[in-house]
Amino acid sequence: MRALAVALAPVLLVQGAGVRRRTPVLPEAPGPRAGVVAGDGPPLTVAVVGESPAAGVGVATQEDGLAARFAAALARRSGREVRWRLSARTGTTVAQALGLLVPGPAGPPADVVLVAFGVNDTLRLRSRAAWRRDVTALLGALTPLTAPGGVVVLAGLPDLGRFPTLPQPLRGVLGRQARALDAELGRLARPGVRHAPAPPLDGPGLFADDGFHPGAAACAMWAEVLAAAALPLRM
Known part of the structure; x- marks a missing residue:
């Protein structure tokens, strides 16, 4: 992969600069980064850590973002109250998340920790x-923040080869890179750590105005896949 990228470097640099020029810069969504979804039974505590999709880039409010949609999907599927909190920032890599986003907002150990990184990497x-x-270092840092019997869900990388704003060959190179990194996430799965491959996010109306970030409909669809991976808990 790196050899191919080096060979195509002149073309990729020109295409990357063009994408940056014509792609609108969308803000992180406004709204609370913590909340409660009503339900019966003992509450579930949820922590979400990630990059721009987790931060709400591409949706109008945090209510439509991946974190809140994930919490709502968990509450609906489990029938339990869900108390969620979010620590995310646009442009963050996994290495940068250590110390910057983790441990994140103060709160009790989480029954479910959602980790959503990879596009910036x-x-x-x-x-x-x-x-x-x-990612292994991040999982180690999350261990004391995860409740006994809780689970960490590694959100699979969206396939950048399907992103309409990216021209070829840039789209193909980044698509192969995303699939390679996602395969590594799958190899890190073990008891208490689950990998949830991303659904195809290239359908009509699924992208935000920049053609790069998931919109509200995509976040809702993605959240359902992630919630299904999180449940049942080992508790």
Whole structure:
């Protein structure tokens, strides 16, 4: 992959600059980054940590964002109250998240921790070995923040090869890179750590205005897949 990127570097640099010029810069969604979804039975505590999709880039409010939609999907599927909190920032890589986003907002250990990174590491063509090392370090940092019997859900990387705003060959290179990093996430799955491959996010109306970030409909669809991976808990 890196050899291909080096060979295509002149073209990729020109295309990348063009994408940056014509792609609108969308803000992180306004709204509370913590909340409660009503339900019966003992409450579930949920922590979400991630990059721009988790931060709400591409939706109008946090209510439509991935974190809140994930909490709502968990509440509906489990029938339990869900108390959620979010720690996310646009442009963050997994390595940068250590110390910057983790441990995140104060709160009790989480029954479910959702980890949503990878696009920024893909754009930087992070090697598979370095990515695996970074994610392993992040999982270690999350251990004391996860309740006994709780689960960490690794959100799979969206396939950048399907992103309409990216021209070829840039789209193909980034698509292969995203799939390679996602495969490494799958290899990190173990008891208490689950990998949830991302659904196809290239349908009509699923992208935000920038053609790059998931819109509200995509976040809702993605949240259902993530909630299904999180349940049942090991508690």
